[in-house]
Amino acid sequence: MIPELETAILNPTWPTAGLTKETQPHDAPVYHLAIKDVIQQELSSHSHQKWEMDQENAFFVGDLGEVLRQHRRWSQLLPRIEPHFAVKANPDPMVLKLLASLNLGFDCASKAEIQQILDLGVEPQRIIYANPCKQSSFIRYASQQNVAKMTFDNAEELYKIKQLYPEAELVLRILADDSKSVCQLGLKFGAPLDTVPHLLKTAKDLDLNIVGVSFHVGSGCLDEYAFEDAVMRARHVFDQADAFGFHFSLLDVGGGFPGADVTHGTTFDKIAAVLGPAVDRHFPAHIRVIAEPGRFYVASAFTVCTNVIGRRTILTSDDQQSASYMYYVNDGMYGSFNCIMFDHQQVQPRVLVKGNDFCFGRSFQDQPVFASTVFGPTCDSIDCLVKEAPLPLLEEGDWLYWENMGAYTICAASQFNGFKKSNVVYTNTF
Numbered sequence: 439m440i441p442e443l444e445t446a447i448l449n450p451t452w453p454t455a456g457l458t459k460e461t462q463p464h465d466a467p468v469y470h471l472a473i474k475d476v477i478q479q480e481l482s483s484h485s486h487q488k489w490e491m492d493q494e495n496a497f498f499v500g501d502l503g504e505v506l507r508q509h510r511r512w513s514q515l516l517p518r519i520e521p522h523f524a525v526k527a528n529p530d531p532m533v534l535k536l537l538a539s540l541n542l543g544f545d546c547a548s549k550a551e552i553q554q555i556l557d558l559g560v561e562p563q564r565i566i567y568a569n570p571c572k573q574s575s576f577i578r579y580a581s582q583q584n585v586a587k588m589t590f591d592n593a594e595e596l597y598k599i600k601q602l603y604p605e606a607e608l609v610l611r612i613l614a615d616d617s618k619s620v621c622q623l624g625l626k627f628g629a630p631l632d633t634v635p636h637l638l639k640t641a642k643d644l645d646l647n648i649v650g651v652s653f654h655v656g657s658g659c660l661d662e663y664a665f666e667d668a669v670m671r672a673r674h675v676f677d678q679a680d681a682f683g684f685h686f687s688l689l690d691v692g693g694g695f696p697g698a699d700v701t702h703g704t705t706f707d708k709i710a711a712v713l714g715p716a717v718d719r720h721f722p723a724h725i726r727v728i729a730e731p732g733r734f735y736v737a738s739a740f741t742v743c744t745n746v747i748g749r750r751t752i753l754t755s756d757d758q759q760s761a762s763y764m765y766y767v768n769d770g771m772y773g774s775f776n777c778i779m780f781d782h783q784q785v786q787p788r789v790l791v792k793g794n795d796f797c798f799g800r801s802f803q804d805q806p807v808f809a810s811t812v813f814g815p816t817c818d819s820i821d822c823l824v825k826e827a828p829l830p831l832l833e834e835g836d837w838l839y840w841e842n843m844g845a846y847t848i849c850a851a852s853q854f855n856g857f858k859k860s861n862v863v864y865t866n867t868f
């Protein structure tokens with residue numbers, strides 16, 4: 439347990455309201471301001487450093503209060519299911535520290551992720567090593583650190599684990615129907631149901647300890663009934679396991695829960711209304727149920743602000759009103775916006791600063807807008823963030839902001855072309 443941050447974030451005296459940043463020992467400073475005010479504060483502090491080299495750098499605002507709100511939603515709507523945050527979605531140190539202090543478990547995919555969580559003081563029992571194909575040395579590391587819960591979906595992995603960590607508590611990851619999800623993970627992982635008897639027999643012959651079943655309906659799940667279907671598949675595997683002499687005690691319903699920002703498909707509330715009762719119907723109370731939500735906790739908690747570093751005007755006639763514009767901003771597809779490529783995200787630019795005006799939240803519906811294509815800063819033409827977005831005419835030096843940028847963004851950013859990853863400034867709006 440790391441109580442300080444929980445106490446801190448729930449304690450209205452920390453950080454104090456106002457424009458000052460308060461620092462906890464070993465923590466990054468955290469504002470206690472609305473996102474809008476944090477951004478304004480950051481921008482004005484930039485403008486005081488007029489000749490500072492990095493004053494136009496793109497930056498994130500990470501709202502720890504929003505992460506906490508999402509956790510509250512989870513606890514209210516799925517009280518039986520213990521969340522294990524999928525670190526891969528956003529391994530931000532302050533987010534992890536907050537979630538550790540809230541007593542969450544963690545889904546780790548690699549040695550480095552396990553290390554990062556153990557370094558926070560989290561007990562190894564609160565970690566599931568949820569990667570069905572693991573590097574041998576990582577299994578050895580898990581064994582040394584007593585991180586016993588780990589997933590598998592094939593016989594080869596069982597032989598490997600038998601050699602390296604025979605006492606591991608194995609979780610059989612089965613294939614779920616992910617056809618209704620934006621990112622289909624079943625192409626790579628998940629044992630088809632017809633392979634399950636063979637896997638159970640192999641584990642029995644090797645005297646390995648399988649403790650339960652996991653599945654993942656795919657990231658960005660658009661259909662709540664995919665969860666119900668997967669729960670029924672898991673029930674079937676539990677029953678098969680009984681026949682092989684296993685006594686399963688763990689169901690892991692994986693990830694796939696949308697963030698708070700969804701505009702189409704399903705919502706967390708709808709999933710909870712289907713998943714919670716399905717779990718209760720098919721699994722008695724003594725079965726422990728966990729989940730591996732990633733996106734759900736962090737998507738809506740991060741906003742990125744980018745500076746317009748250049749503009750090109752495209753004139754197809756002499757009529758300035760029919761002009762379109764190409765803008766270049768200083769974070770892109772090779773940086774935080776890699777989510778467009780890898781996570782199929784659609785991002786939306788909003789005007790933050792235009793001239794001397796701070797425009798956070800303004801719609802610009804009543805003003806002329808132009809078809810605007812926004813590119814990232816690298817030399818690659820694939821580095822295009824949005825095409826033909828309706829934006830007012832912007833100048834070099836103006837700012838755009840992009841909301842819901844907390845999941846699968848900074849964590850997969852590269853420094854291609856020498857562009858640094860965007861820094862995070864923290865606030866707590868809880």
Ligand SMILES: Cc1ncc(COP(=O)(O)O)c(C=O)c1O
Nearest residue numbers: 524657658693694730731732733
């Ligand atoms: C094994 C596993 N668990 C959990 C997650 C998190 O998924 P999501 O962010 O959709 O909740 C992923 C995402 O790829 C995953 O591969």
